[in-house]
Amino acid sequence: VVQQVGEDQPVSARRTHTRDRLMAAALQVFAERGVLGASVEVICEAAGFTRGAFYSNFADKDALVLALLQASTTAQFAAAERSLDELQAASGEQPFEDLVSRAMDRLGSGDQPNRQAVLVQQELMLHAARVPALWAPYTAFLGTRTRQLSEQIERCLVGAGLEFVLPFDQAIEVLSGAHSIAQSRILFGAAMNTTPLRSLILAITRPRSPMAGGPEPSRFTDRRLDPC
Amino acid sequence: VVQQVGEDQPVSARRTHTRDRLMAAALQVFAERGVLGASVEVICEAAGFTRGAFYSNFADKDALVLALLQASTTAQFAAAERSLDELQAASGEQPFEDLVSRAMDRLGSGDQPNRQAVLVQQELMLHAARVPALWAPYTAFLGTRTRQLSEQIERCLVGAGLEFVLPFDQAIEVLSGAHSIAQSRILFGAAMNTTPLRSLILAITRPRSPMAGGPEPSRFTDRRLDPC
DNA sequence: TGTACATCAGTGAACGCGCGTTCACTGATGTAC
DNA sequence: TGTACATCAGTGAACGCGCGTTCACTGATGTAC
Numbered sequence: 001v002v003q004q005v006g007e008d009q010p011v012s013a014r015r016t017h018t019r020d021r022l023m024a025a026a027l028q029v030f031a032e033r034g035v036l037g038a039s040v041e042v043i044c045e046a047a048g049f050t051r052g053a054f055y056s057n058f059a060d061k062d063a064l065v066l067a068l069l070q071a072s073t074t075a076q077f078a079a080a081e082r083s084l085d086e087l088q089a090a091s092g093e094q095p096f097e098d099l100v101s102r103a104m105d106r107l108g109s110g111d112q113p114n115r116q117a118v119l120v121q122q123e124l125m126l127h128a129a130r131v132p133a134l135w136a137p138y139t140a141f142l143g144t145r146t147r148q149l150s151e152q153i154e155r156c157l158v159g160a161g162l163e164f165v166l167p168f169d170q171a172i173e174v175l176s177g178a179h180s181i182a183q184s185r186i187l188f189g190a191a192m193n194t195t196p197l198r199s200l201i202l203a204i205t206r207p208r209s210p211m212a213g214g215p216e217p218s219r220f221t222d223r224r225l226d227p228c
Numbered sequence: 229v230v231q232q233v234g235e236d237q238p239v240s241a242r243r244t245h246t247r248d249r250l251m252a253a254a255l256q257v258f259a260e261r262g263v264l265g266a267s268v269e270v271i272c273e274a275a276g277f278t279r280g281a282f283y284s285n286f287a288d289k290d291a292l293v294l295a296l297l298q299a300s301t302t303a304q305f306a307a308a309e310r311s312l313d314e315l316q317a318a319s320g321e322q323p324f325e326d327l328v329s330r331a332m333d334r335l336g337s338g339d340q341p342n343r344q345a346v347l348v349q350q351e352l353m354l355h356a357a358r359v360p361a362l363w364a365p366y367t368a369f370l371g372t373r374t375r376q377l378s379e380q381i382e383r384c385l386v387g388a389g390l391e392f393v394l395p396f397d398q399a400i401e402v403l404s405g406a407h408s409i410a411q412s413r414i415l416f417g418a419a420m421n422t423t424p425l426r427s428l429i430l431a432i433t434r435p436r437s438p439m440a441g442g443p444e445p446s447r448f449t450d451r452r453l454d455p456c
Numbered sequence: 457t458g459t460a461c462a463t464c465a466g467t468g469a470a471c472g473c474g475c476g477t478t479c480a481c482t483g484a485t486g487t488a489c
Numbered sequence: 490t491g492t493a494c495a496t497c498a499g500t501g502a503a504c505g506c507g508c509g510t511t512c513a514c515t516g517a518t519g520t521a522c
Contacts, residue, residue, distance in 0.1 A: 012464080012465085012518085012519095014464090014465070014466095014517090014518080015464090015465070018465080018466080032358070033264075033358070034262070034263075034264050034354070034355075034358060035262075036261075036262050036264040036265040037264040037358075039507080039508060039509080040508080040509065040510085041507085041508075041509090049466070049467090050466070050467055050468060051467095051468085051509080051510080052465090052466060052467055052468070052510095052511090052512085053465075053466050053467080055509090055510065055511080056464095056465065056466065057465095057466095060509080060510085061509080119354075119357060119358075122350075122353075122354055122357075123354060125350075125412075125415075126262070126347075126350055126351060126354060126415075127262075128416075129347060129350075129415035129416060130260070130261070130262060130265075130347075132417075135416045135417060138416065139416050165431050166424075166427040166428065166430075166431050167427065169424075170423060170424040170427045170428075171424075173406070173409055173410075173424040174402070174405070174406045174409075174424050174425075174427070174428045176405075176409055177402070177404075177405030177406040177407070177408060177409035177410075177424075178401070178402045178405040178406070179405070180405060180408070180409065181401055181402075181404055181405035181408065182401075182405075184353075187353075187354075187357035188356075188357060188363045188366065188367050189360075189363060195398060196394075196397075196398040196399075196401040196402050196405075197402075199394040199395065199398045199402075200394070200398075200402045200432075202394075203393050203394050203431065203432050204428075204431050204432070240485085240486095240497080240498085242484090242485080242497090242498070242499095243497090243498070246498080246499080267474080267475060267476080268475080268476065268477085269474085269475075269476090277499070277500090278499070278500055278501060279476085279477080279500095279501085280478090280479085280498090280499060280500055280501070281498075281499050281500080283476090283477065283478080284497095284498065284499065285498095285499095288476080288477080289476080
């Protein structure tokens with residue numbers, strides 16, 4: 001490789017533009033054919049370049065995947081910012097579960113959950129799982145997302161005067177699970193069904209207790225009794 | 229293709245054995261390298277056959293994937309049966325959340341959740357999502373799993389004298405989500421953390437109300453009030 | 457501003473490897489007498 | 490039980506295609522005077 005990109009060397013705008021187009025095309029092709037099924041040629045074709053341009057910008061296919069992973073972290077920060085703005089605008093006007101559900105959508109796929117975003121997200125996850133060198137970057141990426149999501153949900157909770165009936169981190173994990181199951185329906189041609197997520201939100205929240213940070217309720221004092 | 233397998237022709241034991249070994253090897257290789265990254269040659273090598281044997285047993289790679297999907301449905305029925313036996317043996321002796329959590333493990337990966345089973349499950353899901361011809365078989369497979377899981381959890385609920393605080397189907401979906409999030413940690417070298425799932429189970433169940441099938445509790449009558 | 461030159465960014469032909477698939481073959485298994 | 494033959498199941502060499510990667514090149518961009 002003659003002109004590989006160094007550490008923090010200044011990069012021309014032209015170069016950045018090429019890189020960005022290649023990466024955007026890669027997202028599309030990865031979604032359609034999978035990371036392993038996507039050839040460098042098809043990616044370049046989709047971006048309107050030749051393969052030489054690819055190898056002038058990335059050491060190899062793995063480097064592209066890593067760059068995409070890093071880029072999605074950045075994109076996520078942007079999405080989180082936008083989501084926060086929305087939240088502040090809509091707070092108080094919309095029911096709590098709408099706010100939470102929306103925030104999760106935004107953080108999951110940058111905008112509204114769509115087939116391509118969900119596919120590529122799953123694809124990157126699985127690829128990261130297969131390549132041990134990607135475990136650390138990927139879990140860092142996940143950690144960032146969880147942190148941002150927690151922050152936003154905490155804000156919603158406070159705004160609505162609610163708290164979770166189970167430890168906060170566990171609530172977040174459980175909500176993420178419900179969200180990702182709902183999202184995965186999109187992969188098979190069905191619409192996303194947020195009803196279970198909304199029901200869950202209702203079921204695991206309660207009005208905030210006046211004294212801050214009381215002890216965790218125990219197994220049975222925590223149970224509601226028969227409603228009649 | 230000279231000797232392709234017909235519809236329901238009698239198949240020799242030798243042939244069945246070869247097919248089974250190829251499929252078992254495929255599971256391993258799919259987990260390691262992904263469906264698209266797995267070459268027919270490597271699969272055959274792992275099974276101890278040459279590539280000719282592969283094409284004598286499967287029309288092509290796609291046919292193998294379909295066969296694996298059908299086989300996992302069968303395997304799931306077996307796992308469900310075993311799980312049911314366990315349930316009956318342990319019922320009453322073990323806490324409700326242990327029973328549910330165990331049943332979900334069994335149905336998710338046939339036995340205890342292990343890296344290979346989780347990987348191959350995700351891999352098949354994503355591959356099915358990419359190939360529209362596999363949507364129907366795959367959603368059928370998922371539907372079967374959900375039905376079996378529902379049956380077993382219903383049984384646990386009755387045995388423990390509990391009911392869900394949200395509609396049954398939604399509770400199942402939410403539990404599935406929590407379980408699959410917990411499982412996915414295995415992919416990145418961490419241990420499975422079932423605490424959130426257990427907390428969730430506690431949070432969304434309550435003692436069964438004496439009068440069967442009362443109306444769904446509404447948004448706020450359903451909320452617990454401050455515990456002091 | 458204009459010219460001469462240097463560097464950069466992307467081109468496109470070429471490479472060789474590995475893949476999916478085919479097929480003439482051989483040894484194993486089954487069948488008839 | 491033994492022999493002769495037919496069918497079956499898997500072998501392994503061969504095919505051609507498409508892939509990842511390289512590299513001598515050219516036109517575009519930037520710089521010095």
